[in-house]
Amino acid sequence: MTGDIPQNHAEFQAEVKGAQVGDHNVIYNYFYYREEVKPTSVDVADEYLPCPYRGLFHFGPNDADVFFGREIFIAELYSATQTHNFIPVLGASGSGKSSVVLAGLVPKLQKAGHWQFTHFRPGAVPFYALAEALIPLYAPELDQTDQIAQTRKLAGYLFNSTVSLADVFRKIQQNHPNHRLLLIADQFEEIYTLCNNQEIRRKFLDCLLASLETPTSLSSSATVLVTTMRADFLGNALSYRPFADVLQNADVKLGPMNREELTQVIEKPAQKLGVTFAAGLTEDF
Known part of the structure; x- marks a missing residue:
């Protein structure tokens, strides 16, 4: 794909200017900071057990083995991917929307096979963030430097409607035959909190919505868009x-955990390490 972002869209140029890979917690591969904890006393057992809890960090695909308590909701999301191409996940701030998608739905679909995944957060420049997430699947032959250049071009083409998002999905499908694409737009409220340009915001929504197949013509290879957004x-x-x-009638609401789910969150990660709790310790919460 050749050509540059048209210069007559000054506001879009201003929004995109300076954006580079890494400006957003966005794409394709997921890396999470993990603090290495070392024994501080000779009394500590030789085989040191790592902490199985992620604390305030959200869970990613590599944390699926210690992510518990949301099995019912994950099954609901998985079922929705078979019949819907747009799954908006709504919930209160801190309810675990990102974790249930990244550490719940994604690993379940990976286990099922025949899926490709990519992920972004809209941020202040949503077209760039979207393009940055898609380029590794759209043009996988490019090196990282060329991917930066092509990301800027694709962002401009999507903004100007020169290239439709559906066109991009079709190309990704050609690159990965017999696979479906799961596009995750995490923390989607950022189009309201960080993108201050209403024209760009509406163009971005139009771009996403135009790419969705109608339910009556949903194909077996249709791309699935999952968004996570704070209910407020x-x-x-x-x-x-x-x-x-x-x-309308499309959103999936993530409520708080019940007592049984909370118990699983506390007990099961420890059990995987062979650690048990004193009787009754987890009952008083």
Whole structure:
């Protein structure tokens, strides 16, 4: 794909200018900081057991073996991918929306096979963030430097509607035959909190919505778009009628865990390390 972002879109140029790979916690591969904890006393057992809890860090695909308590909701999401191409996940801040998608749904689909995944957060420059997430699947032959250049070009083409997102999905499908694409837009409320340009915001929503197949023609190879968004931004989403129409009866709501689920979150990661709790210790919470 050749050509540069048209210069007559000054506002878009200003938003994109300076954006580089790594500016957003976005794409394709997931890396999470893990602190290495070392024994501080000679009294510590020779075989040191790592802490099985992630604390305030959210869970990613590599944490699926210690992610518990959301099995029912994960099964619901998995079922939805078989019949829906748009799955908006709504929940309160801190309810675990990102974790249930990245550490729950993604590993379950990986186990099923025949899926490709990529992930982004809209940030202040949503077209760039989207393009950055897609380029490794769209043009996998490029080195990292060329991917940066092509990301800027693709962002401009998507913004100008020169290339549609559906065109990009078709190319990815050609690159990965017999696979479906799961596109995850995490923390989707950022299009309201970080993207301050209403024109760009609406163009971005139009770009995403236009790529979705209608339910009556949903093909076995259809791309699935999953968004995670704080429920307190639902009013913002409903204020734009095209988005409101698509959201009707489509959202999946993530509520708080019940006692049984909370017990699993506490006990099962420790059990994987062969550690048990004193009787009744986890009952008083």
